[in-house]
Amino acid sequence: MKPTRKEKCGRHDASSHAFVMAGGKTPMLATILHVLAAGQAAAAPAPATNLQQLFDRANESAANGKCEDAVRDYASIEARPQGRKNALLTGAIDVRKGACLISLGRVEEGEAALRRGLPVLTAQGVEFTKDVRDGQMALGGVLMRRFDYAGAATAYREALQRSQGADRIKPLMQLGQTLSFDGDGAAVRYAAEARSIVFADPTMSKDSKAAVQTIYGRTLLNQGQLKEAYAELKEGLKNQGGLTNRVDISDIVTRSDLAIAAMLNGDKEGARRYLAYTGAGRMRDTPFSRAASMQPPLCGGATGLKPEDFAIVEFSLGEDGAISGVLPIYTTGGRNVAIAFAQAVSEWSWKPEDAKAVPPLFRFATRVELRCTRVGERPDLTAPLAEQFHAWLAGAGKREPAWSGMPDAAAIALIRPAVEQARASGDRLALIQALAALGDNRAAADKERTDALDEAMRSAAAAQAPVAASTYLTVKRTYADRDWGKRDRTGLRTLLSVPAVASDPLSAATLRLLVAVPGYRQSRPADAMALLESVTEASSLPAQHPLKVNALLQQATILADKGDLVAARARFDRTGLDEGQCALIGLKPAMRRSGVSSSDYPMEAQRMGFEGWGMTEFDIAADGRTIAPRVIAAYPPFVFNEAAAGVFRGARYESSYRPSGGLACTAEQASITFQLSGF
Template identity: 35%
Template sequence: MRFDRVGAFGAGMAAVAAATVQVAAPVAAQIPATTVQQDFDAAAALDTKGDKAGALAAWQKLEARTKPGSRSRGVALIRKSAALFKLDRSDDAVTAARAGLALLPASDPTLAEDRWRAYYDLGIIAENALDYAGAADSYASAETAADTPSLKAASMLALANTKTFTDPAAAEAALVRVDALLKAAKVDGKLKALVARRHAILLLNRGAYEPARVYAVDAVKQLGGLTSQTDVNDVSARSDAAIASLLAGKPDEARRYMAMTGAGRLTKGEFDPAVQMDVPPCGGEADLRPADMAVVEFTIGDDGVVSAVSPIYAAGGGAVALEFARAVRDWSWTPEQVKALPAFFRYNVRVEMRCSTAFERPSITKFLDADMATWLESKGLALPTEDRGADAVAVVRQRAALAAAEAKSGTTSLAVLPPLYQLVNNAVVGREESNLLARRALAIAAAQGAPPTARLPLDISVRETDSADGWKDGAYARAVTPLLSMPVYANDPKARSAILLLIAERTESRSRRTVLLQEVTDDKRLVANDPLRVGALIRLASLQQEAGETATARATFERSGLAANQCAILDAPPHFLSAGGVFPNEAMAWGFEGWTKTQFDVDANGRVLNQRAVLSYPPFVFTKAGVQTVAGARWSKTFRPDGGVGCGGLSQQVRFKMPG
């Protein structure tokens, strides 16, 4: 008996083949009303129809009728995985896909499409979670499994997209393979444009702006050029060309392409900033720096929820790009804002971002890393530090170090802990592998008597990487909170405080965050200047300022012992007196509208210092003008005994509207 393989994958790039199915002989008294083949056809039909719940039930029924351990069971599991993914049950989908893949013989060419399907879906799940390292691993496996040029091309392009932000050299190699594969093939304009866009984005992020511009312009041409006919593919391609042209020193060309994206040119309504639109703080766990910048693309749903978040360009490296993308995932628009915004303009929106210097936060994980390094040094071992942005290079060295330590001392020896620890924290290592490595490292650390704060980051890594949906609201807190009741951490004030701080960082509820932070600030076991206590005080002062509790925020911040010159904690912040700047001529000529959110300091005489944009829409169009507008503004004088900065970290939104 045979299953016919049907369905479309990767934007219509699937092939049709067949998979042999092994079925246990039925008992005569229990002959089912349908054959296994009929059940397969029925499930496939429900998939094609788009009946997600019905298809899942049908694949589950088929799974139950196949022999455990058979490749037929493997096929059913993979099809079930796809149905689970469509129902947004990512963890269940990953489990089913992995179980199905384990049952498919690699030597059977008739199962190639099912192997491809499983790996490609695993890649999409990881990419949606912004686990680009894990996504790249799955797309690489999908490329190997693919048995047709179309499926291989789809895998290579997805691989190049994710590798751009984790391992640019591997992304380039994938694009070389795509070019070679498609060279002799008859390819339509849309696919040519997609390939050109992947080249352009990779080159942008490698700083090769002119070659990126050439590819980006070619992508626009392949889609029909700068015509009045525009779909979401045109919008993204033209925006790529605009960014590349600007960075390549061709501002006039950049404005022309940007104008033809439709961004900043709504015929109805306005693209307002979100009601919830925070940029990540400088410093923190990602070690963001004021000079770091990224352009992030996303879609706003009918309910105001952000989806399809992906980085496009970053000055600062791939880790920077992904960190800014994670921040965008938490943005929200109100239903009223969404109704006023034409649906077309809610797709593939792009915003330019920088980190916030207001209440800059020290990193908790770096404090824990230091404790691990100190403990390892006491054991005669070193925890090497890698330069920022070098993970794709460092991972080769780290894997070699792990293999050497295992060969010399055994797989469970303390000697393997340093390379294991480094690999767990390497951005090129995907979630699933990182989880396995963290479990190994945690077992060794616990067996060797590592102190709580050295052991804690591994325990957190195990829990954080245990789920494909770990990025969703509340998932982190649910995973990590049980650590608070474990004696090894509960009895250690530093470990307990670190857990509370990390949970607070990932908690949406401000009242809940306040409670968590106060637990740390009120812990008498911590000395006054303990880094964890200082970190909690800074975060708490920020929350109090946001709630309008200026006096309380000032008192809290002063307890931290840091210089208290933030506007938020002054009794009488300076008052705005006058603005400066002009509407940019280029934007006026093309009829652009948009906005920036700026940050700056004000000296004791009311003059603006250190002005910078943290958000700009459309990207690059109003960034300079917004900064100039703020730079020319004047504020009331603020008395400071030392005559220094009167107010630091002030924020102001600047909107640019066409007259009339």
């Protein structure tokens, strides 16, 4: 596979969300500028660049994609008194500058400018048709990226109403994509019209035809017209030159859609062949498997997602590890289902070094297969300490930071400046808050995280932080540079031996549980029962405190393993849990055997050179067996699903006591990476 970046009329042109501002002036606007420029010349000596020249230059820059230059010149016009006095000129600048601001990533500014300028130009009628059309296209792109598909469709329809001939292709294509998951057939009609226009114009290239056919085929897929979609996408592939070893983005997109169509039509061999010719799953060391955070959407609830629903979602991955351009490609549900899957992907993050390991061409358009999860992320054993830490900061006047709730890769861009600002101002508590966030950010490098937590610990000591807050930072530091499953109990015991820590109920209980709980291929310590007893009998914690519940469940398992089922049942009854629940926080059975072997690698994937990964969800029985594993996320789509589920059918976990011998835990998650070397 030899990916290239060759330029051709394809997805970037006819069907992308990108917006290129057209230059030039309408006659009415040219007259206004002429009058303003004349008045300027009469009032003062002519400047080196007059208003007319500035406007011309800004329009030319915008038309050529030089948006930084265009925005600077538009701002210069707005700063001049003559530029501020005329509402029509201001409206035109708002629309043209707004689109450029969006392309520069200044989305909020750009949207605000478009919303100011579009009503002004719309009121002028046909004179500003092109500006209004292009502005509505830019606005639609913003709304679609925000998952406001209803608003985006409205904007694209406004653009379509102002389009004739070939100018109708872009809004038609965008309407086809936006409405693709609605069941009323409108998306197919819009895409079909775009197809008719392209094929009726003898000047249109084959690549342009293929781009339209790809969107048309995608709308057919989502409307359940599987055979028709497969045929259309095959024809589009022919227009692109067939399955060659040199690809650009438009080739990858068409072939990826063909893989979906082939799979849905029962052609598994064809699906894998088309995927192979996209280059998906053919990157050294499978960098996509190393996401810092990746969680599918929850089943049920507001989304209405069902376990049987699945989707193919496309996204772009920046060098900073942040996600953008998330687009649902196919789903078995309607619009809300598609958006739910896409929104979940928009929260994912990678470390920058892992993101950069992905070739740029493939970072631009990556696809994953997704299903919903039956349970969200469970809080770990440090959650009560974390609550105390944040309560201390809040009580000292530190508000919830701006990065709260943001994906890690996006949040880190705010956290790092906050650290520097707090250092410069001498605000110790703000520094602790930002350093703790940096230490907890999974998109940060390991050394950056550990250095941040070291500094946070020193600052907390200097600020005489409460014991629970200091313990929280120390425990986070203990685990920050540890691999999953490897725990240093010696360091935790040393911390527990500090008198101030041992006398703090929450700190002591948390540390005792962390020492007592088993890890991957790591048995419980000999004094586990005594450690747990100290937690369950602590009068300073409420009877149903999550840490006590955790300790009681662990005790029940230890007693059951010794054959004392009566005592085990008594401990379990004290938890107040039903048999299908895990502890409220922190407790899940430790893996004893992964079940992985070289024979698990699918022969078809080996033959075609695919690497990838699968995230699997399953229940765990009381005896440690896995039940009903199902893949909830996979890359590349359709390749490793069965193999990933099969691996975890053979996995075994630590046994857990349940009175009826039923489930120990529901909806546990585990991932596996498939690599051709050393699997």
